Amino acid sequence: MANFEPVLSRNFSVPEGHTLKVYESRGGYQAARKALASDPDAVITTVKDSELRGRGGAGFPTGLKWTFLPKDRKETLMCINADESEPATFNNRLLMEKDPHQLIEGILISCFATRAATAYLYIRFEYIDAAAILERAIAEARAAGHLGKNIYGSGFDLEIYVHRGAGAYICGEETGLIESLEGKRGWPRIKPPFPAIEGAFRKPTVVNNVETLCCVPHIIERGAGWFKSIGTPKSYGPKLYCVSGAVNKQVCVELPLGVTTRALIEEHAGGVWKGRKAKAAVPGGISMGLLSADELDVPLDFESLRLPGCLGLGTAAVTVIDDQTSIVDYLYNCCRFFAHESCGQCTPCREGTSWFYKTIKRMKAGGGRLQDLDVMLHMANNLGIIPGTTICGLADGAAWPVKNAITKYRAEFEDYIKTHQNSAALPTALQERIAEGVRGDVDTIVLPVLPAAGVRHSPGKAADAL
Amino acid sequence: MASPTSPKAPAAVLTEGIRQRILDLLPRYPRKQAAVLPALHLVLEHLRCVPYAAMAEIAELLEITPAEVHDAMSFYGFFPQAPMGECRVWICRSLSCALRGGDELLEHACQKLRIEPGQTTPDGKITLEFAECLGICDFAPAALVDDGRIFGPLDEAGVDAMLDTVKQGRKPTQAQVS
Numbered sequence: 001m002a003n004f005e006p007v008l009s010r011n012f013s014v015p016e017g018h019t020l021k022v023y024e025s026r027g028g029y030q031a032a033r034k035a036l037a038s039d040p041d042a043v044i045t046t047v048k049d050s051e052l053r054g055r056g057g058a059g060f061p062t063g064l065k066w067t068f069l070p071k072d073r074k075e076t077l078m079c080i081n082a083d084e085s086e087p088a089t090f091n092n093r094l095l096m097e098k099d100p101h102q103l104i105e106g107i108l109i110s111c112f113a114t115r116a117a118t119a120y121l122y123i124r125f126e127y128i129d130a131a132a133i134l135e136r137a138i139a140e141a142r143a144a145g146h147l148g149k150n151i152y153g154s155g156f157d158l159e160i161y162v163h164r165g166a167g168a169y170i171c172g173e174e175t176g177l178i179e180s181l182e183g184k185r186g187w188p189r190i191k192p193p194f195p196a197i198e199g200a201f202r203k204p205t206v207v208n209n210v211e212t213l214c215c216v217p218h219i220i221e222r223g224a225g226w227f228k229s230i231g232t233p234k235s236y237g238p239k240l241y242c243v244s245g246a247v248n249k250q251v252c253v254e255l256p257l258g259v260t261t262r263a264l265i266e267e268h269a270g271g272v273w274k275g276r277k278a279k280a281a282v283p284g285g286i287s288m289g290l291l292s293a294d295e296l297d298v299p300l301d302f303e304s305l306r307l308p309g310c311l312g313l314g315t316a317a318v319t320v321i322d323d324q325t326s327i328v329d330y331l332y333n334c335c336r337f338f339a340h341e342s343c344g345q346c347t348p349c350r351e352g353t354s355w356f357y358k359t360i361k362r363m364k365a366g367g368g369r370l371q372d373l374d375v376m377l378h379m380a381n382n383l384g385i386i387p388g389t390t391i392c393g394l395a396d397g398a399a400w401p402v403k404n405a406i407t408k409y410r411a412e413f414e415d416y417i418k419t420h421q422n423s424a425a426l427p428t429a430l431q432e433r434i435a436e437g438v439r440g441d442v443d444t445i446v447l448p449v450l451p452a453a454g455v456r457h458s459p460g461k462a463a464d465a466l
Numbered sequence: 467m468a469s470p471t472s473p474k475a476p477a478a479v480l481t482e483g484i485r486q487r488i489l490d491l492l493p494r495y496p497r498k499q500a501a502v503l504p505a506l507h508l509v510l511e512h513l514r515c516v517p518y519a520a521m522a523e524i525a526e527l528l529e530i531t532p533a534e535v536h537d538a539m540s541f542y543g544f545f546p547q548a549p550m551g552e553c554r555v556w557i558c559r560s561l562s563c564a565l566r567g568g569d570e571l572l573e574h575a576c577q578k579l580r581i582e583p584g585q586t587t588p589d590g591k592i593t594l595e596f597a598e599c600l601g602i603c604d605f606a607p608a609a610l611v612d613d614g615r616i617f618g619p620l621d622e623a624g625v626d627a628m629l630d631t632v633k634q635g636r637k638p639t640q641a642q643v644s
Contacts, residue, residue: 087560093602163503167542181503242604244606330565
């Protein structure tokens with residue numbers, strides 16, 4: 001690890017590194033020339049041999065994904081997933097802002113390998129500068145003959161279009177992205193058929209993450225063996241790790257896969273801020289769950305994170321929580337996020353994420369009951385694609401923080417509930433009865449007492465009163 | 467005054483320029499409907515809102531029903547029907563920012579501007595909104611303006627300074643995305 005050479009971020013600190021001139025002067029587009037002079041299947045074989053796994057969250061082998069395309073297809077589309085919305089993740093933003101041509105070269109090689117002549121770069125709206133930089137870089141690359149018709153005389157054509165999202169987390173799910181690209185609401189599709197068979201506009205479609213595609217030129221240039229020499233067994237290659245939250249220096253740093261959270265905090269993020277200790281850390285975006293303080297030495301790779309009960313590596317974006325922060329506040333924030341971002345298609349997720357949020361909100365306000373913890377755990381265990389109750393993985397991501405936080409910090413939750421009791425925030429008698437499973441009887445339901453007529457006002461007036 | 471029985475055709479909301487820019491997008495996609503989101507962004511950029519009449523006109527251009535445009539539009543919660551302020555400011559409230567005081571800074575900004583999240587200041591300068599992760603966690607706690615400016619790491623004084631800067635107007639756009 002001592003002699004690890006960063007490749008994905010090698011142009012980040014180079015002045016004008018985002019321009020074509022500088023990128024080419026540093027060996028840019030040589031891998032694309034090499035790939036386009038060979039055979040598409042040879043490129044797929046090289047990527048497959050490198051065992052590159054998707055960097056967007058699920059960690060699916062990229063080369064294998066490409067081979068799912070039907071052999072007799074007439075047209076292929078490529079979607080680049082730049083809808084990076086997982087909380088605490090910003091590595092794709094840096095890749096697009098600081099080295100857009102690396103991404104374009106990756107897209108070019110990947111499109112050549114999969115024979116896709118059109119690529120849609122779906123970028124979240126909030127990446128305003130990145131979208132502008134990419135538009136400029138695409139125009140530059142096109143003018144220089146790296147895009148367009150008959151690239152490098154190989155007979156291969158490619159156009160890349162930037163398509164901007166509109167602030168929906170769910171559009172980072174590949175079929176949600178496709179629906180959104182088609183101009184519909186971003187509701188994920190039921191799979192199968194997978195996008196490789198029937199994707200955008202019902203055509204075979206490849207959806208890859210930005211960082212995944214940025215790895216491709218380096219694999220072509222240096223070979224699959226080089227890629228596999230980096231990282232841990234089963235998790236190969238370099239990875240951009242983001243560290244944020246309660247640390248002295250919030251950074252994005254390129255390291256071989258398999259670094260530990262403790263090393264990230266101590267060696268790269270300047271330690272926990274204000275001289276405090278780490279109480280817990282989120283390993284890879286909040287969907288992946290929670291590592292407790294004594295699990296910080298688990299390697300952050302695709303395999304190891306299952307052991308401490310996390311969902312996976314996710315986006316490798318670490319958020320550090322210090323020992324002065326209540327775990328209730330952490331879970332409140334996670335539940336609020338998922339309640340806001342559930343797309344509303346599947347009932348268990350739409351209702352479940354709202355229930356999580358309502359429950360933790362009540363708990364935080366002093367209305368928690370000890371049995372709430374078991375209700376939340378029970379719900380979390382029945383929510384998502386793993387128990388098979390939803391279409392996409394958003395609900396699993398919503399369930400995991402709940403599961404991990406309550407099992408790993410149960411004593412703190414119980415203590416919080418016992419010491420924070422506020423009668424005004426407790427459930428009403430009617431709510432208690434419903435929770436106990438007593439059927440509401442119209443005659444016995446006591447309606448809440450409405451305020452006197454003089455105090456009532458229309459909703460429109462409420463703002464004035466503030 | 468025209469009588470109610472012979473209404474005049476309402477004036478078009480979309481200018482010829484916007485219509486042309488929407489039409490220019492169509493060759494990019496196998497289906498016209500795919501231009502809904504880019505078209506909504508174009509309208510939002512020019513009108514600072516997407517009125518219902520604009521949705522109907524987009525639908526006509528893309529040969530879909532107004533309901534289909536509205537269906538996509540309303541899903542995102544991103545396109546207001548009433549005009550936004552000159553600058554749209556998002557303050558992040560997701561985990562990395564919240565751990566460093568994002569929620570409190572949003573509240574501070576609301577008190578300072580005397581508005582609620584989602585509202586616009588009476589002088590029409592700023593629309594303030596909360597946001598779920600903006601992907602600028604290296605600046606946490608952070609805020610983003612819809613002209614691309616990033617502010618962070620913020621504290622209360624930083625929020626005050628940011629709001630004063632943003633009140634001066636939009637950043638001269640060096641690269642408007644088409």
